[in-house]
Amino acid sequence: MAHILVIDDEKSIRNTLKEILEYEKFSVDLAENGKEGIELFEKSDYDVVLSDIKMPEMDGMEVLEKILDSGKDVQVIMISGHGNIETAVEAIKKGAYDYIEKPLDLNRMLITIRNALDKSNLISETRVLKKKVSKAYEMVGESESIKKVKGMIDRVAPTEARVLITGANGTGKELVAHAIHEKSNRSAAPFVEVNCAAIPSELIESELFGHEKGSFTSAIKQRKGKFEQADGGTIFLDEIGDMSLPAQSKVLRALQENKISRVGSDKDIFVNVRVIAATNKNLKEEIEMNRFREDLYHRLSVILIHVPTLNERIEDIPLLADHFNRLICEEYGTTPRIITDDAIRELQQIQWTGNIREFRNVFERLIILCEKEITGQDVKAYAMPISK
Helix, strand or coil: CCEEEEECCCHHHHHHHHHHHHHCCCEEEEECCHHHHHHHHHHCCCCEEEEECCCCCCCHHHHHHHHHHHCCCCEEEEEECHHHHHHHHHHHHHCCCEEEECCCCHHHHHHHHHHHHHHHHHHHHHHHHHHHHHHHCCCCCCCHHHHHHHHHHHHHCCCCCCEEEECCCCCCHHHHHHHHHHCCCCCCCCEEEEECCCCCCCCHHHHHHCECCCCCCCCCCCECCHHHHCCCCEEEEECHHHCCHHHHHHHHHHHHHCEECCECCCCCEECCCEEEEEECCCHHHHHHCCCCCHHHHHHHCCEEEECCCHHHHHHHHHHHHHHHHHHHHHHHCCCCCEECHHHHHHHHHCCCCCHHHHHHHHHHHHHHHCCCEECHHHHHHHCCCCCC
């Protein structure tokens, strides 16, 4: 049941609103002035506040400012008299959800309240999803090598520098890219990920830069590419070492001139993106083999971050085990397992060729197959099930 606070110095309006809103199954509190309204607001959690603008002692604009300063997720709807419309518009600019004119149109009021509640629910759901996403991309570890990576992220993120992330498969290069974006000034803008290895070479240009209708056989409509989609934000070019040379030359132009052109068009489109790239290949060797452009390498590698393998930081395995234990059990809706010391020792003895990705898969297997406790014997039995 939504909780609504009505602040108005006219008793008849307060009582009418209370009667109507309670009939609509809302919980309602009343305040006869701004001061009393703020006192109630500080004691309870409300979904929507209806506040008159013109009131003695503390007017509606002061009420709005105090509510916004509280940091609570609540939508404020202003109630304005005929002479207060300009003030009501100013209130919306400052953060009020909407305003309703007197005499009150009750149908419009109910619609506005329901829309405000929908917005509050959407904000709450978005916050929950962001928490889930941040958990999924959380960097876990306190080893010296991972501390060095985290330190580089903190120093680089606030800048506009391009970053090249290197490391073996499964080490978590995408986690580094996400962390840089989330700590940057572009965090509210899109983060667009492109797996260069997963896109056929003949389609990579269309994927990155978009295409015009009819530019090739299957181009049945105009399409924006990843660079345009990331405008204002960050584009993450994963496995860039697998990108074709023609696509590399176009990426180089985008980096040099901050503009692209769609396939089938000679029109330039200006884009404002930060480029983060990653690869599991040795790009200097690729350059010697004429498979990667040296000028593109120098454009991308303003900052180099190398992500260590799991075998290089086995002291992080207890923390990773605890992290995945909580994360996976939460996904499955089950109780976290007890992890014995000998289980940790066995996990530290394994050669993790697939790194963090392999470790997570193994731990998920252990959680599925072990009911309450994960022991060293369980790790021996289930971690490496392929018979020798």
